[in-house]
Amino acid sequence: MAQEVDWVYTDKVKEHFMNPHNFLTPEEDFKEDGKGVVGNVKCGDQMIMLIQVDSEKDVISDCRWKTYGCASAIASTSVLSDMVKGMILERAFTISPKDITRELGELPEHKIHCSVLGDKALRAAINDYYRRTGQKDRVREEQAKTVCQCMNVTDKEIEEAVLEGARTYLELQEHTKLGTVCGQCKDEALELLAKYTKEHFG
């Protein structure tokens, strides 16, 4: 090559994509204390997260993952798996996609949604651990709240739309069909639009 060409993502993404850390291999008999499965292969991404917990210290001692997804999904899960080792459960539960992308350097805006499965799967695995160990009071489920009653659109779907690139009310409507019947949810939808935009891209 006459001129060095940049790879499509950052070097750190490339490094984790080429040599992903901590993914589950069939050879290894990994005994997990908690397991989370999220996503849907129909949407192009699905993830399994397994954690081992040091119950004395309330710390994630080890983890493994499997994912069906693009380079960003693989790299962000790999980097997340490094981040959580040795982390106390309470802190691990609050990891956001932004924390992961910060660790990775950077992801293009349209790829942010590829990195949101990891932290979701992690929270699901932590909740699973709490359930398995009789700590039901510590379980915190993510509950979707219906914003648009007419079209049955939830706050989670609004968040998804923002991650897919919706920035205006019109774009939000194109993604979700929200507010296309009675229109009463407009103010709440606009607030959520601003909130999620700030959260993920602010």
Added chain:
Amino acid sequence: MEERRVYLDNNATTPLHPKVQEALKKAMHIYGNASSYHSFGREAAQRIDEARENTASFIGAKPGEIIFTGSGSEANNTVLNIFSWTCAREEYCFPGGKELITSEIEHPCIMETSKCLHARGTQVAYIPVDEYGRINMKALKGTISSSTGLISIMLANNEIGTLQDIREVSRIAHKNDVLVHTDAVQAMGKIPVDVNDLKVDFLSMSGHKIYGPKGVGVLYVRKGTPFCPLIRGGHQEQGRRAGTENTLGITGLNAAVCTCRDEMNEYVPLIRKMRDALRFGIEERIPDIRINSHPAECLPNTLNVSFDGAEGESILLYLDLEGIAVSTGSACSSGSLDPSHVLLATGLEPEQAHGSIRFSLGRENTEEDIGYVLKKLPPIIEKIRGMSAAYGEQT
């Protein structure tokens, strides 16, 4: 990392043929405006005339039926847009108010324009396709009515390579006094294309898919067919497409058309042989795949394959790290969450479409290239499947 670079994305674009590069270098000094009467202008005009003649003869048309455009997309946009207009100013204008019939697997420049026409009030019908992307002729016949004005069906699909029976489309259309447009951008240089054999009224092609330069396309308009310029403000292209002619681009296109004409018969069989070797090699080495391209009615250079449990962008980027260039119908490469509309139209499940890879060969590929891909691809698929949450038995 190995130094070998293998370009298998010739449906996206092709490298300039050495003869095209030569022609471009020789024409770089020509700057006259082809509309000018002085010698500078005539020098440019002669190049354009020559290109028009060669392009016309390449597709069995007359020079007066060739309009040079800025791209294949512009040629496609022109036909769809002007057909829906009602305009009483010009003699040969479309009557307007008519309906459009197209297919579910057209190029985005037809799909998006169709959506836009629909929003502006034109009725648009999309003909469904079978599992390999062949349009349903019965549905086409059933959809045509006295209000149909134009049928636009691509000759060869860019993603899976499937060929359509445009002759039959034209026969059905003309029996009903309906005009036919075919997007032949992907077919040119890969299969013989003759407008009198296909009996089409409009045909679009592009320079950069046939080893010519980017930024130049062609719209064929059969003599006597209604036409109304999309781009106005100049008498260029017989008053059919305003804008100072892209002399250099058109000169390059001319060289590309001439080399296609002279060399196609030589390299197309070789490309087909390599494509088949790639197909059999993949089938032999990798389990749980689906060939999405039609087994027979397919471009000789195109192979579209879905790999279960492996996501397309990951495959593409691991191949890229080995110097191999392909493309994917996965959503992740496009920035949306929806995978290829073409693959979905053939009835593929979204997860299969997300795992699809298009290999498109060209005249510069060698058997060594195919051997290299067949060596590199299986471990990549195995690696991705190994960490996939959607392949094999899960814990």
